[in-house]
Amino acid sequence: MNGKHIGWIVLLLIGLVAPFVVYPVLVMKILCFALFACAFNLLLGYTGLLSFGHAAFLGSAGYICGYAMQGLGLSPELGLLAGSAGAAVLGFIFGSLAIRRAGIYFAMITLALAQLVFFLALQFPFTGGEDGMQGIPRGRLFGLIDLADTMNMYFFVLAVFLFGFWVIDRAIDSPFGQVLKAIRENEPRAISLGYDVDRYKLLAFVLSAALAGLAGATKTLVFQLASLTDVHWHMSGEVVLMTLLGGVGTVFGPIVGATIVVSLQNYGAELGQWVTVLTGVIFVVCVLAFRRGVVGEVALLIKRSGIRP
Amino acid sequence: MKRKILGSAVAAAVAFAPAFTQAATTVSDGAVKLGVLTDMSGTYSDLAGPGTVEATKMAVEDFIAKEKPDFKIEVISADHQNKADISANKAREWFDTQKVDTIVDLVTTSTALAVMKVANEKNRISLVSGAGSTPITNEQCNDTTVHWTYDTYSLPVGTAKAVVKQGGKNWYFITADYAFGHSLEKNTSEVVTKSGGKVLGSVRHPFPGSDFSSFLLSAQASGAQVIGLANAGADTINSIKQAKEFGITPKQSLAGLLMFISDVHSLGLEATAGMYLTTGFYWDYNDETRTWSKRYFEKMKRMPTMVQAGNYSSVYHYLKAVKAAGTDEAKAVMAKMREMPVNDFFAKNGKVRADGRMVHDMYLAQVKKPSESKYPWDYYHIREVIKGEDAFIPLAESKCPLVKK
Numbered sequence: 001m002n003g004k005h006i007g008w009i010v011l012l013l014i015g016l017v018a019p020f021v022v023y024p025v026l027v028m029k030i031l032c033f034a035l036f037a038c039a040f041n042l043l044l045g046y047t048g049l050l051s052f053g054h055a056a057f058l059g060s061a062g063y064i065c066g067y068a069m070q071g072l073g074l075s076p077e078l079g080l081l082a083g084s085a086g087a088a089v090l091g092f093i094f095g096s097l098a099i100r101r102a103g104i105y106f107a108m109i110t111l112a113l114a115q116l117v118f119f120l121a122l123q124f125p126f127t128g129g130e131d132g133m134q135g136i137p138r139g140r141l142f143g144l145i146d147l148a149d150t151m152n153m154y155f156f157v158l159a160v161f162l163f164g165f166w167v168i169d170r171a172i173d174s175p176f177g178q179v180l181k182a183i184r185e186n187e188p189r190a191i192s193l194g195y196d197v198d199r200y201k202l203l204a205f206v207l208s209a210a211l212a213g214l215a216g217a218t219k220t221l222v223f224q225l226a227s228l229t230d231v232h233w234h235m236s237g238e239v240v241l242m243t244l245l246g247g248v249g250t251v252f253g254p255i256v257g258a259t260i261v262v263s264l265q266n267y268g269a270e271l272g273q274w275v276t277v278l279t280g281v282i283f284v285v286c287v288l289a290f291r292r293g294v295v296g297e298v299a300l301l302i303k304r305s306g307i308r309p
Numbered sequence: 310m311k312r313k314i315l316g317s318a319v320a321a322a323v324a325f326a327p328a329f330t331q332a333a334t335t336v337s338d339g340a341v342k343l344g345v346l347t348d349m350s351g352t353y354s355d356l357a358g359p360g361t362v363e364a365t366k367m368a369v370e371d372f373i374a375k376e377k378p379d380f381k382i383e384v385i386s387a388d389h390q391n392k393a394d395i396s397a398n399k400a401r402e403w404f405d406t407q408k409v410d411t412i413v414d415l416v417t418t419s420t421a422l423a424v425m426k427v428a429n430e431k432n433r434i435s436l437v438s439g440a441g442s443t444p445i446t447n448e449q450c451n452d453t454t455v456h457w458t459y460d461t462y463s464l465p466v467g468t469a470k471a472v473v474k475q476g477g478k479n480w481y482f483i484t485a486d487y488a489f490g491h492s493l494e495k496n497t498s499e500v501v502t503k504s505g506g507k508v509l510g511s512v513r514h515p516f517p518g519s520d521f522s523s524f525l526l527s528a529q530a531s532g533a534q535v536i537g538l539a540n541a542g543a544d545t546i547n548s549i550k551q552a553k554e555f556g557i558t559p560k561q562s563l564a565g566l567l568m569f570i571s572d573v574h575s576l577g578l579e580a581t582a583g584m585y586l587t588t589g590f591y592w593d594y595n596d597e598t599r600t601w602s603k604r605y606f607e608k609m610k611r612m613p614t615m616v617q618a619g620n621y622s623s624v625y626h627y628l629k630a631v632k633a634a635g636t637d638e639a640k641a642v643m644a645k646m647r648e649m650p651v652n653d654f655f656a657k658n659g660k661v662r663a664d665g666r667m668v669h670d671m672y673l674a675q676v677k678k679p680s681e682s683k684y685p686w687d688y689y690h691i692r693e694v695i696k697g698e699d700a701f702i703p704l705a706e707s708k709c710p711l712v713k714k
Contacts, residue, residue, distance in 0.1 A: 270387045
């Protein structure tokens with residue numbers, strides 16, 4: 001039993017107990033953003049690609065899922081599938097263009113493409129523009145389980161999250177993940193070893209986009225709405241914040257980061273105008289003092305103290 | 310469930326024993342709890358935000374002092390950061406765990422629509438003052454929402470009618486290129502043509518925009534008397550500033566189709582002098598509005614916008630309805646809110662319609678020249694009172710399914 005197994009067990013326990021302690025809808029929101037941040041971390045933490053356009057995948061999957069449920073009357077599992085598939089296709093297009101460049105140019109290309117998606121979301125009639133897509137039904141899972149019930153919805157979201165997280169965890173541990181890490185550490189060397197780096201990058205990008213889409217589609221089901229907030233570039237920034245706060249390149253970091261940011265937004269809401277200031281201060285402190293993020297620092301402490309879990 | 314039974318029991322008691330309607334009010338969870346959900350930190354915090362929280366508290370204090378209710382009233386507030394998901398989440402949480410009965414303000418339409426849906430599902434009331442989109446009382450209407458202060462039909466339509474009547478026959482539009490801007494332009498053009506004016510053309514600018522020079526120049530070249538600004542917020546502010554720089558005003562006049570006194574305050578009279586706009590409230594209109602607004606000014610050091618004043622009015626009317634209904638059950642309170650006319654400093658004989666629209670008079674204002682402004686916040690000439698029935702979409706044209714035709 002290693003540290004990661006313990007992490008999984010703790011995660012599962014928290015997931016099962018949380019809705020009875022904390023307000024369940026908030027936990028669902030945290031789970032959606034945690035999945036989103038984990039998907040982003042796959043790219044930033046493990047492949048070394050900083051995408052600044054991930055909101056496009058989150059948001060467009062939300063719209064696609066919303067349209068599938070509301071306009072076409074599909075069941076929730078098909079809605080999620082449609083959303084993730086849409087995001088994957090979009091990810092393929094973004095990825096094919098963006099991976100040709102590295103560093104800041106890569107980030108800027110993804111940002112520019114994401115702005116295009118924002119423009120489309122604003123203009124297409126079916127998205128409802130500024131008003132957003134509202135009143136999306138949650139439907140019945142597999143035609144049987146009524147998701148309008150909060151607890152049913154919660155455990156469904158938990159299952160989706162665990163599935164997504166498992167996929168990411170598997171990908172990181174697999175030979176594919178090793179290649180990604182090799183690319184992150186030294187791209188020319190990975191090329192010289194004979195790896196087709198672009199293909200690996202593209203695959204990682206598409207996987208990350210699809211999972212971000214899964215998170216977005218799930219979020220749409222939870223809140224029964226899809227709005228411009230999720231395609232706006234602020235959201236792309238927020239996910240960077242979540243990942244950095246929690247610990248970039250750590251498996252559990254993004255979950256912790258998402259929990260902190262979402263809770264802050266939620267509980268901070270009652271502090272009025274101070275939320276944004278508080279988030280900013282926390283970010284600055286984190287970048288200056290805990291550069292590895294919460295989980296990264298804790299892992300380092302454990303390592304230094306010599307405890308072998 | 311308990312709340313529902315209690316509610317209907319009270320409703321039944323009220324219905325069958327009219328002699329006892331003045332008996333103790335039964336409120337769920339020991340208090341009537343109001344949640345102010347607004348933008349405390351972003352773009353709209355000036356026109357709503359902390360000011361609406363204060364206005365809500367004032368309404369509660371005044372109500373307690375004047376009507377001496379036999380129930381407790383509490384107010385809580387939160388910043389929705391203009392995000393629909395945060396609002397929906399907060400609203401759900403408030404209803405489920407904080408026992409909030411009614412959510413007020415809801416600036417930004419996407420947040421209002423999201424909260425309206427949740428509130429309706431949980432049988433609670435939303436009093437919308439900050440948001441303006443017409444779907445709130447049309448396609449997306451429901452029976453526990455009241456849309457109080459203004460909408461994107463009443464503002465441009467009032468302005469257009471009046472401006473054409475005052476001689477501004479030829480119009481040209483600068484329109485924000487998205488659904489909101491398009492509908493603003495469409496609504497206004499129809500009124501301009503109907504009132505005997507002419508639309509010479511329009512130009513669309515990307516949203517959000519910062520450089521309006523080419524759009525302003527084509528508006529200038531059109532030779533139109535009136536340039537209609539079918540945009541909102543920062544876009545409107547930027548286009549007004551640049552129109553001044555290009556010397557378009559005062560030769561041609563601008564008509565702001567969605568403007569608040571807070572916008573005029575931040576732009577200054579230099580840039581806005583002569584502009585026409587429609588408002589649901591002006592602090593310096595009569596003694597009643599002045600008395601209230603000065604009290605508000607004491608606390609906030611700013612004069613209230615129509616959203617803040619309207620919010621006070623909606624909360625006060627709601628509390629009166631709770632008292633009259635003898636319960637805080639949503640349907641019973643809504644019935645009372647529709648039944649009783651709204652009479653306060655904000656509205657005279659205002660009426661809540663079946664589609665949730667509160668119909669009241671609007672005012673056509675023209676911004677004063679700097680030389681005409683005698684004291685701080687002395688910004689408007691009220692040129693005309695637009696009767697409620699002319700200001701809002703007629704019930705017969707409403708797309709709300711609740712309206713029986």
